[in-house]
Amino acid sequence: MSKKFFFYLKEYLSFNNIKASLTIFFYSLLKQNTKYPKYLVSFETKIAKYFGSKYALTFSNGTTACASLLYAVGLKKNSKIIISKLTFPSVISSILRIGAIPIYLDFDKDLQIKKNFNQNIILEAEFILITHAYGLPQDYNIIKSIKNINQNLIMIEDISHAQGAISNNKYVGNEGLGSFMSMQGDKAISAGEGGMVFTNSQKIYDKLIYLSHLNRKIQNTKNYSNLLSTIGFLGKGRMNPLGAITALNDLKNLKNRNKLFAEKIKFIHHKLSDLESLYFPKISNYQNIGGFHYGIPFFCDSEIILKKLQNEFKIVKYNWPILDMSESFCDPDKFIELVYKDQIESIDVFGKSNDLRDQLYFFDLKQIKNLNVNHINDKIISIKKNEN
Numbered sequence: 001m002s003k004k005f006f007f008y009l010k011e012y013l014s015f016n017n018i019k020a021s022l023t024i025f026f027y028s029l030l031k032q033n034t035k036y037p038k039y040l041v042s043f044e045t046k047i048a049k050y051f052g053s054k055y056a057l058t059f060s061n062g063t064t065a066c067a068s069l070l071y072a073v074g075l076k077k078n079s080k081i082i083i084s085k086l087t088f089p090s091v092i093s094s095i096l097r098i099g100a101i102p103i104y105l106d107f108d109k110d111l112q113i114k115k116n117f118n119q120n121i122i123l124e125a126e127f128i129l130i131t132h133a134y135g136l137p138q139d140y141n142i143i144k145s146i147k148n149i150n151q152n153l154i155m156i157e158d159i160s161h162a163q164g165a166i167s168n169n170k171y172v173g174n175e176g177l178g179s180f181m182s183m184q185g186d187k188a189i190s191a192g193e194g195g196m197v198f199t200n201s202q203k204i205y206d207k208l209i210y211l212s213h214l215n216r217k218i219q220n221t222k223n224y225s226n227l228l229s230t231i232g233f234l235g236k237g238r239m240n241p242l243g244a245i246t247a248l249n250d251l252k253n254l255k256n257r258n259k260l261f262a263e264k265i266k267f268i269h270h271k272l273s274d275l276e277s278l279y280f281p282k283i284s285n286y287q288n289i290g291g292f293h294y295g296i297p298f299f300c301d302s303e304i305i306l307k308k309l310q311n312e313f314k315i316v317k318y319n320w321p322i323l324d325m326s327e328s329f330c331d332p333d334k335f336i337e338l339v340y341k342d343q344i345e346s347i348d349v350f351g352k353s354n355d356l357r358d359q360l361y362f363f364d365l366k367q368i369k370n371l372n373v374n375h376i377n378d379k380i381i382s383i384k385k386n387e388n
């Protein structure tokens, strides 16, 4: 009881949390809780600067941010877009709703896009969406080799799991025409529910506003866009501005949080490196990982070792449906058919994949967050003792 109590005290009653909660109270009281109050615009400016991007635009969630960015960069019916099989389901459905065709690439045990891709597939595509999954940035050299095959590829990035991770000496999300992220409550930067798009292109930024931000004024422009924003082409995608207050709090704490997680991950990797049936995705520099979501990934092909880990740690299994197995998630026409079906009896996406995803497990991130290195060490010692 006392351990838990002190944890809650530290976690929820910290000075910064209380300050953020009082700020939310204050702005709610003043009814500054809708549209684009100054504190929301200021948050966008601050986060853009932090991540080294010219523009940042808030959204109601990561899925809306993703969909709006896909339209803004020009994805359309029959466009082919390369994605890793390790991609969040609502990102895939956003692609299919546009009528575009996802081209799924395999990934390896380092959670990197597999290098043995078919060059013709890369040449036929117009777009590529890079997902930096579970805190690990995609290897810049792989991205470069794909771009070398097709220099016309328009690239966007999903940085929902990798807020503050570094690739090619900059924060991830700066490699293509734009990037998006979820700020759902479990993410490193949380607005409760929220999303964000980053871009260096004013054209994309203006377009995102008039596509998704009903009646938002576009600064520094005298063009037609301000009128266009009264239409709401893609509906309405704005965030509850109060979310910006907790998100700003998280942004201030991001470096520290990432550092603490990186230290624990390094410790776990090091301490368990001698267990042959375990494989941890390779990390060449622990200072470059960040954000994290869901858990710390590992592969395990031994039921016995898995049980031992489960005795000490909360282990969770890969939990995204395997959409690429079903034709309905490869062909946009079949997807639309499925959407309009009165009743869906079965789709083949909840079973086994017969690929790496069946062996992909995670140390639950919330548990790891609450354990200090000594606790983790005790648990690992206990696993090792039982091994003999």
Ligand SMILES: Cc1ncc(COP(=O)(O)O)c(C=O)c1O
Pocket: 061, 062, 063, 064, 087, 088, 090, 091, 131, 158, 160, 161, 181, 182, 183, 184, 194, 195, 293
């Ligand atoms: C990698 C990734 N992309 C996109 C999303 C979608 O974001 P949201 O849930 O905020 O719509 C998520 C959500 O968890 C995600 O994990």
